[in-house]
Amino acid sequence: MNPARTKPPITGRTLVAGVAGHPVRHSLSPLIHNAWLEAAGLDGVYVAFAPDADRFAVFVEAFRGGAIRGLNVTVPFKEAALACADVVSPRAEMAAAANLLTFESDGTIAADNTDGIGLLGAFEAQAPGFDPKAGPIAVLGAGGAARGAVAALIAAGAPQVRIVNRTLAKAEAVAGAIGRGVVACPLHAAASAFDGVSAVINATSAGLAGEGMLDAPLEAAPGTAVVMDMVYKPLETPFLAKARALGRRTVDGLEMLVRQAVPSFEAFYGVAPPTAQVDVRALALKALGQ
Numbered sequence: 001m002n003p004a005r006t007k008p009p010i011t012g013r014t015l016v017a018g019v020a021g022h023p024v025r026h027s028l029s030p031l032i033h034n035a036w037l038e039a040a041g042l043d044g045v046y047v048a049f050a051p052d053a054d055r056f057a058v059f060v061e062a063f064r065g066g067a068i069r070g071l072n073v074t075v076p077f078k079e080a081a082l083a084c085a086d087v088v089s090p091r092a093e094m095a096a097a098a099n100l101l102t103f104e105s106d107g108t109i110a111a112d113n114t115d116g117i118g119l120l121g122a123f124e125a126q127a128p129g130f131d132p133k134a135g136p137i138a139v140l141g142a143g144g145a146a147r148g149a150v151a152a153l154i155a156a157g158a159p160q161v162r163i164v165n166r167t168l169a170k171a172e173a174v175a176g177a178i179g180r181g182v183v184a185c186p187l188h189a190a191a192s193a194f195d196g197v198s199a200v201i202n203a204t205s206a207g208l209a210g211e212g213m214l215d216a217p218l219e220a221a222p223g224t225a226v227v228m229d230m231v232y233k234p235l236e237t238p239f240l241a242k243a244r245a246l247g248r249r250t251v252d253g254l255e256m257l258v259r260q261a262v263p264s265f266e267a268f269y270g271v272a273p274p275t276a277q278v279d280v281r282a283l284a285l286k287a288l289g290q
């Protein structure tokens, strides 16, 4: 980043967007979007909101008509965001969750989900040559993040996705909702679910600083399998450390976070972010203390 550059002033035309979550103070999205805004010299600002957990719909309604351009949505509001929208993109519908709301001037609220773009973009960046069509993929977890990942992988042509979850009923519900090509497996049978896969993706919250650990039998996956963890705090989770120790190629959750922000920025400010001009991954790593 050019250290001499100063943030453009807020004006009467400043475009406002933000992120809503609860809690939200840990979110790296303001850092990412504001760094891009500054590097592009755009008259825009990106802020964080922490609406009351039970008043999300009221909070969103207040923006109808375009008081702000849009919102990224994070835990625990992704499902509620979908329910607030008038128009839902097919990928948000398939994921049953939205991480992006835009407020049109005619009063329409549109929902989208860019997590799948982030996931596939992270593979492209850190595991070049990986092809989702090449073989079955195992996804650990059956929450919102897992469902979005499964939907994106099926849409990208994965021949089979195996959802491996501690609570089998939740994996079965996601498999049933997405349909063809998706099977559910209990966590204790992870070793057989990893047999012959081209990738293993951790979409559980295990490994997140302060959360429990996930002892996945990664040695049961082929040596060519790419291992990805959506958790990025710490950047090298015990899951990724184990994969590396086994010699597997790895993809981290921070790359997914940065890549899902690209289409959001385009939706808010109408132009592509200046990804070549500012290294937001480096800024995020610094903020994470890595």
Ligand code: NDP
Residues within 6 Å of the ligand: 075, 115, 118, 140, 141, 142, 143, 144, 145, 146, 165, 166, 167, 170, 203, 204, 205, 206, 208, 211, 212, 213, 214, 230, 231, 232, 253, 254, 256, 257, 258, 260
């Ligand atoms: P949810 O709370 O909806 O789901 C959590 C999942 O993790 C459930 O399937 C749960 O299993 C499982 N789980 C939790 N703890 C354990 C454990 N100790 N052992 C085994 N399984 C466990 O969370 P989300 O789906 O919203 O998010 C999951 C993770 O993905 C979070 O860490 C989130 O930060 C991350 N994420 C990262 C993104 C990125 O851009 N990098 C984007 C979106 C999410 P069960 O059903 O049995 O309870």
